Amino acid sequence: MIPELAHFSLILAMCFAVLGFLVPVIGVYQRDRVLARLSLPLTYLTGVFTFLAFLGLCYSFSVDDFSVLYIAENSSQLLPLWFKISAVWGGHEGSLLLWVLILSGWNCYVAFRSHALYEDFRGILLSVLSLISSGFLSFLLFTSSPFVRLLPNSPQIGGDLNPLLQDFGLIIHPPMLYMGYVGFSVPFAFAIAALITGKMDAQWARWVRPWVNFAWAFLTLGIALGSWWAYYELGWGGWWFWDPVENASFMPWLAGTALLHSLAVSEKRGLFKSWTLLLAIFTFALSFLGTFLVRSGVLTSVHSFASDPTRGTYVLTMLLIIVGGGLLLFAMRASSIRNTSYFDIFGKESWLLLNNILLITLTLIVFVGTLSPLVLEAMGSGRVSVGPPYFNLVFNPVACLLIFFMGIGPISRWQSTKPKYLLRVTWFPFILALFIATACFQFLLFEWLAFFAFTIALWVLIMAIRDLLGKAVTKDTTVFTRMRKLPKSRYGMHIAHIGVVISLIGVVLVSINSEERFVRLHVGESASVKNYQFTLSDMAVSREANFVSQKAEFNVTNNDVALGVMYPEKRYYQTRGQVMTEAALSTGFTRDLYIALGERYDDDSWSVKIYVKSFVRWIWLGALVMMFGGILAALDKRYKPRGEIE
């Protein structure tokens, strides 16, 4: 009964979404304020009914209702309750429902915060958001309903959740990633509303910026969680594989970062306006494309779900209608949006322009690398793949260049900043960074790009600290009063930049200072990697709720100092007959130790993968800092809607 009610509630949600699209449009064109205002309750109703549908599915999962096909495929009664709930988004149908739920959630929040907007503007904004909702709701209902029953012969036991997904990282990774993806539909809707109403001024930019920041922050976190999960759960020991599915989330992040920066120029200087609008459309399009790539299975990826081509076609059609419509509107209306001041070549706007060019170049590099196999295949060159060497060769230098300019951009001023001033401020920190980097590299393997990256990372760090201190230290008041008075957005910017620096240092050190070894060990034998000795002291079999585990015991010492015991596992999940590697990790601030079991040989020895990874935590730590910076900047008081008490 519950699945039917939930299904019905989802249908209602779709009806309200369609109404939410049509009614305000009619209202705005007929100048009927009552109709235009109906956009608010319609948005809320869509949200409420989507939420009920989601609750219904969660409930059915928790009571093991295996007469529902999706639940029978993705859950089992042996699973602990929290995995049953996270199994809701363990497969295609449910993760799409989660997607729609988050979309409706954002829409409701936009509606809730929209009282400061003009009536017409708000009507169109919510109408566009409802259109996107109704697209995804219909996609869900027509091609991938999670409520399809398996009657009359419903199974007694479920097919179990893919063991790879039975993990804490996977409980939170999809929701965070979707918050990011979906969040970019809000700036898209704002851009469409700006194009239709022709209203795009500093106030518009102040409305959009917090939304972009939040979406960006969540996407950052989502990508970092995905990378972290791949690191410890897939047992490959790497943190980024340039896999199409990873790239699919990285492209909107890059474009979103560009949007973040071009919005600053649109707000402060009234420039780059049509460019900002175009970026908002493209960022959303790339989020959409990401969904298409993942859902349709057109690209071969290690993450590929067994997929269904009709779904791909549906998403592609939606992409063409919504984004194509957006671009058409842009082509027709962009000329009515005028820049309100002149561009100064020696001002901050130049540096931000450079930032945008480089970020878009990076997006294109990833785009070409990800999609060229598709294009080449269509042209009849056979099946090809583009591997990490391509990305390392092209992406890394351009990214370093981008970060290099991060040392200059933030300290330059709007409009005229003399090159002499920039040189005066930057040369000493640069020499200092070069000095520290040279000192550090006495202990490291020398490589030009790594050295350069490390130097500029330190430089950007010094510049950021210097700027904050320089702004805070004045004669008339104490440092703390000044520091409190500095706007949150400035802190946010520097913190996010420092996050990039932290990640970059992590990336550099992981790539030049790590060691990995594949060895074959009997019980009692040991292997040494870097300064660490790993001794396989025991192998034992244990039986858990839904799997059998083969557990190894490793004693780890560092130059004869005992560090403890690590337990890598090989798990066998009976329901699916699947084998899983559970790597053992010993995490640390400056290094991770990583052991993964391979396979057992006939003579009872085991193949073992052992890694010592320098500073790998810093990569994700940096992402967290970036996220924090993005959120802090969004909380700046100048973004508070008018009429709200400060």
Add this chain to the structure above:
Amino acid sequence: MHPERRKRALLLIVILIIVGAAAGLVMYALRQNINLFYSPTQIQSGEAPINVTIRAGGMVEKNSVVRESEGLKIRFSITDYASRVTVIYNGILPDLFREEQGIVARGKLTESGEFLAEEVLAKHDENYMPPEVSDALKSAKSNDQRNKLEGK
């Protein structure tokens, strides 16, 4: 020139230089790093280049997996049920590697006709067949049928 216009021209040149350089780099890197896929039949017939990184895929033949008594070296053969290729891999196989399952390997073909794998991929999902492998199987099967017809 009008200063505003000169600024624009300068800007355009900078953009063109960056984008052009990036495009050049992209083309160069792509040419170096595209790995073509070959089926066992194509490798047997000598279509695949020697000592160039390529990808090969097929079903792991039953009872073909041989492990050495020391070290990690593994040999197995992959087949599209028309031809077979021996793969040598020095490393740890993925969890989903099993006999009679589709896999894709990246590596180089040696002069003796063995495939030296740098990486062996099997997918997350046990029901999932790499599309390359299913294509290879299909084309080997249709060749086989054609040969039979022509034989008659």
